[in-house]
Amino acid sequence: xxxxxxxxxxxxxxxxxxxxxxxxxxxxxxxxxxxxxxxxxxxxxxxxxxxxxxxxxxxxxxxxxxxxxxxxxxxxxxxxxxxxxxxxxxxxxxxxxxxxxxxxxxxxxxxxxxxxxxxxxxxxxxxxxxxxxxxxxxxxxxxxxxxxxxxxxxxxxxxxxxxxxxxxxxxxxxxxxxxxxxxxxxxxxxxxxxxxxxxxxxxxxxxxxxxxxxxxxxxxxxxxxxxxxxxxxxxxxxxxxxxxxxxxxxxxxxxxxxxxxxxxxxxxxxxxxxxxxxxxxxxxxxxxxxxxxxxxxxxxxxxxxxxxxxxxxxxxxxxxxxxxxxxxxxxxxxxxxxxxx
Numbered sequence: 001x002x003x004x005x006x007x008x009x010x011x012x013x014x015x016x017x018x019x020x021x022x023x024x025x026x027x028x029x030x031x032x033x034x035x036x037x038x039x040x041x042x043x044x045x046x047x048x049x050x051x052x053x054x055x056x057x058x059x060x061x062x063x064x065x066x067x068x069x070x071x072x073x074x075x076x077x078x079x080x081x082x083x084x085x086x087x088x089x090x091x092x093x094x095x096x097x098x099x100x101x102x103x104x105x106x107x108x109x110x111x112x113x114x115x116x117x118x119x120x121x122x123x124x125x126x127x128x129x130x131x132x133x134x135x136x137x138x139x140x141x142x143x144x145x146x147x148x149x150x151x152x153x154x155x156x157x158x159x160x161x162x163x164x165x166x167x168x169x170x171x172x173x174x175x176x177x178x179x180x181x182x183x184x185x186x187x188x189x190x191x192x193x194x195x196x197x198x199x200x201x202x203x204x205x206x207x208x209x210x211x212x213x214x215x216x217x218x219x220x221x222x223x224x225x226x227x228x229x230x231x232x233x234x235x236x237x238x239x240x241x242x243x244x245x246x247x248x249x250x251x252x253x254x255x256x257x258x259x260x261x262x263x264x265x266x267x268x269x270x271x272x273x274x275x276x277x278x279x280x281x282x283x284x285x286x287x288x289x290x291x292x293x294x295x296x297x298x299x300x301x302x303x304x305x306x307x308x309x310x311x312x313x314x315x316x317x318x319x320x321x322x323x324x325x326x327x328x329x330x331x332x333x334x335x336x337x338x339x340x341x
Contacts, residue, residue, distance in 0.1 A: 018056070080115070087111035125151070126269075128325035150323040157324065160235045165324025166271060167233060167240050167264055177330035178250040184338050192250040195224035196232075202261055205245050206303065213296040218278070219256065224249065240264035248275075255279060262310055270316035271326075276306040 087107045094103035123142035127135035141151055148156045157165070175192050182190035197219060200208050212218045224247065232242040241261035248257040257277035265272055278299060319327045 083111055083114055126319070126321040126327075127323075128319070128321050128327045129323070133327055133329075145322060148322055150321075152323050157322065162320075162322075162324050163235045163238075163240050163264070163266055163271075164230070164233055166266070166320045166326055168230060169320075169324060169326045170264070170271075170273065170318075170328055171229065173326060173328040173330045174248070177328070177334050180331055180334040181338060182250075184334060190250055192248070194227055194229050195247045195249055196227045196244055197224055197247065199223075200245055200247075202243070202245060205258065205260070210296065210299060213299050214292050218299075219247065221249070234261075238266045240266070265316070267316050269321070270319050272316045272318065274306065274310055276302060278302045 087110065091103050091107035094107055121139050123137055123139060124134045125137055125142060125145040126133065135151070137145065137151065144154075145151060150157050171194065175194075178192040179190045182188050182192075200219070209218050227246065229242065229246045232244045232246065234241060234243060239262055241263045242259055243261070246259040246263075248259070249255065256279075257275045259275050262274050265274070
């Protein structure tokens with residue numbers, strides 16, 4: 001209790017010293033800026049004083065936030081820093097009572113041992129359900145993860161179950177991505193969702209959409225039905241797809257996207273997605289025949305890109321962990337995309 005009061009006393013003295021410096025600087029700046037201006041000197045001094053205090057409070061709050069985030073996101077790093085600080089203080093405390101050899105023996109050597117134990121017994125594995133996308137585990141947990149275990153459930157998930165979880169997690173995060181993007185770009189709420197259409201299936205969706213290029217809408221949005229897409233989700237080998245086209249509708253730059261029987265492809269702990277997307281936009285000010293032709297050309301071009309993308313099997317840029325969580329970060333990617341346009 002006594003030591004706590006001493007610390008508080010020191011902090012209070014530091015606070016008073018800072019405030020006195022701010023007051024002196026505010027008086028000097030206030031007098032100089034107040035002379036010959038429409039503001040009175042006293043008002044100028046008060047203004048400088050409050051601005052300076054606000055600036056310092058903002059800096060302190062940012063430091064506290066950074067410290068808090070660091071403690072939550074990088075606990076191992078903070079633990080190592082704590083070890084260094086603790087044993088360094090211990091070393092100088094022991095030096096006052098004993099010689100350097102004894103002080104080193106009872107402070108620095110235990111610190112080295114703790115670092116070795118930390119490096120050997122604590123490891124980091126991917127965990128894309130967390131903010132840091134990683135998790136600190138013991139050596140035993142690390143070895144189990146390397147064998148393919150989902151540490152949350154202490155079992156190895158069958159490939160079909162694992163891939164289905166990745167698809168579901170990706171779809172949830174993709175919907176969130178659309179909402180975040182609409183909020184930061186237009187400050188609007190996105191009515192984003194996954195739907196099916198009773199008349200569209202895997203056999204006719206190309207012909208259906210090509211035919212509707214001559215309508216004001218490729219798809220009659222009033223006829224779309226919200227869907228539990230997991231009922232149509234199937235996994236075969238390393239491919240995940242749907243037995244009926246799943247339609248993602250949003251208000252963003254790509255308002256409509258189709259996911260068909262080839263929607264996700266997996267390789268090791270990475271995956272990529274395939275979707276057929278386009279802008280469902282009809283310009284009524286243009287000549288109708290020209291607009292129909294433009295829409296049809298755009299549709300064929302998008303379809304060509306989609307089919308070429310499947311054949312080329314381009315890079316697998318996304319990752320997933322052993323529990324089926326994707327490294328898709330909706331907020332981060334929405335902000336990055338917004339800043340890039």
